[in-house]
Amino acid sequence: MEDIDRQIVRLLARDGRMSWTDLGRATGLSTSAAQQRVRRLEQRGVLTGYAAVVDAEAVGLPLTAFISLTPIDPSAPDDAPERLAGLPEVEACHSVAGQESYILKVRVASPGALESLLATIRARAGVSTRTTIVLSTPYEARPPEV
Amino acid sequence: MEDIDRQIVRLLARDGRMSWTDLGRATGLSTSAAQQRVRRLEQRGVLTGYAAVVDAEAVGLPLTAFISLTPIDPSAPDDAPERLAGLPEVEACHSVAGQESYILKVRVASPGALESLLATIRARAGVSTRTTIVLSTPYEARPPEV
DNA sequence: GATGAAACGGATGAGCA
């Protein structure tokens, strides 16, 4: 990837609403050249979308946790991600190497909500769970150094 | 929070570059009313920014891992987050309850890069590490159900 | 990749409920 493209990715990762004009100014390109670069980066799948960053606490989800999943029946088909995709509390699902099969990141309103979410996860996916509660988050979702 | 604000947050979480005009159309508001709502949500800290979503693989960081940290000297001041903030590979740092003190999420180019990153982390923060490598990510950074 | 023109969206202030 070219250096200008790296710059564009870095700038848009920090301010996703930046105008193509400002992007051009920052990279020494005309507005339309900057826009073309962005379109190409989108088409190549480098930029997959734009999102507002939402403060989970401010929207009533102050409790974050990581939940590791272990299938109870190792011979059963492993479709935990699909079975859990419908739960809005589940922000991320990673398949991992190691003792456990998956790591989920979840956001809930309260310990009680976490308790019932865990019950739902166990029932739906046929897994046992190990939960690690997040106390604070010094930083999160920092843009990658491209 | 009002229902219209919830709608706005949900829409902007899915498309952070949506125009205020479209946002107004989707919520039954005028352009400037929608814009005012967004400004207020920003000021109240509900919306903390806008970011392009970058495909880590596409920018040469195909390897994701979670690293749990345990301080070697429990009596030493615990400033691991600050000590590691300068490492661009570290995307997130959470302080957690449980056996370990912190969970990091990191993105690197290769197993070799992970190896040297681990050495750096241990040296800089005075911790022992436990690494869980991500094999695949069925989903990630799904917007919260506000 | 740059330029220029037309269409569009964003910002702002006045007026109103």
Place this chain on the structure above:
DNA sequence: TGCTCATCCGTTTCATC
């Protein structure tokens, strides 16, 4: 306080070189 409307200016988009 929060909305609409009108207006101005910057931005986006597209054709063209």
